[in-house]
Amino acid sequence: DVKVTQSSRYLVKRTGEKVFLECVQDMDHENMFWYRQDPGLGLRLIYFSYDVKMKEKGDIPEGYSVSREKKERFSLILESASTNQTSMYLCASRVTSGTGELFFGEGSRLTVL
Amino acid sequence: LAKTTQPISMDSYEGQEVNITCSHNNIATNDYITWYQQFPSQGPRFIIQGYKTKVTNEVASLFIPADRKSSTLSLPRVSLSDTAVYYCLVDDKAAGNKLTFGGGTRVLVKP
Numbered sequence: 001d002v003k004v005t006q007s008s009r010y011l012v013k014r015t016g017e018k019v020f021l022e023c024v025q026d027m028d029h030e031n032m033f034w035y036r037q038d039p040g041l042g043l044r045l046i047y048f049s050y051d052v053k054m055k056e057k058g059d060i061p062e063g064y065s066v067s068r069e070k071k072e073r074f075s076l077i078l079e080s081a082s083t084n085q086t087s088m089y090l091c092a093s094r095v096t097s098g099t100g101e102l103f104f105g106e107g108s109r110l111t112v113l
Numbered sequence: 114l115a116k117t118t119q120p121i122s123m124d125s126y127e128g129q130e131v132n133i134t135c136s137h138n139n140i141a142t143n144d145y146i147t148w149y150q151q152f153p154s155q156g157p158r159f160i161i162q163g164y165k166t167k168v169t170n171e172v173a174s175l176f177i178p179a180d181r182k183s184s185t186l187s188l189p190r191v192s193l194s195d196t197a198v199y200y201c202l203v204d205d206k207a208a209g210n211k212l213t214f215g216g217g218t219r220v221l222v223k224p
Contacts, residue, residue: 004156033212043157043200043214050209059213090156101147102202102212104156 006091006105013112019078021108023091030096032074034066036087043090049074081112117201117215124221131188133218135201138182146177146184149200151217157200161186196222
């Protein structure tokens with residue numbers, strides 16, 4: 001069974017803290033994605049990566065960075081968390097671009113106080 | 114870039130057929146259309162994918178007209194457990210691997 005695992009389901013952090021959200025997939029997928037989801041706003045793409053050490057900005061990259069040192073792992077980093085980054089964060093992966101379906105993790109709900 | 118537009122919400126009753134139409138006027142020749150389902154507090158999951166005409170699997174059908182500027186997801190005989198948000202996604206090859214979701218359609222199935 002394919003699996004995308006996000007390290008934490010729930011996190012509570014304080015304003016200004018550095019936050020790491022980890023995502024690991026076991027399907028040898030090239031493409032990985034980070035989305036955030038807020039009520040009424042659907043899924044918004046933060047960053048994506050199409051290969052190791054490669055990254056591209058999505059639609060809302062401000063305040064975030066990413067790291068992809070290994071193929072199976074894609075990390076989302078909030079350098080200095082702010083309250084407006086309180087959200088559900090979803091990681092996804094798929095094989096290289098084309099018709100492959102996206103596989104999502106269960107999500108990480110981050111609260112910034 | 115291919116942008117998708119869906120109704121925000123729709124209600125139905127158990128046993129009825131639900132049809133959700135997604136508009137994607139700027140779809141390019143090689144782009145596929147994929148639908149995802151999302152339950153609360155879970156990540157979206159794949160339902161069906163198509164390129165043209167009709168595709169059917171065990172849970173849904175996808176109808177795509179010849180001009181491919183829209184697609185309709187059809188859920189036959191829905192049950193309460195089909196209450197979810199449904200997203201249409203166009204695999205926009207011109208945008209590389211950037212997969213941008215639309216707002217989704219919230220389907221509420223009533224008893």
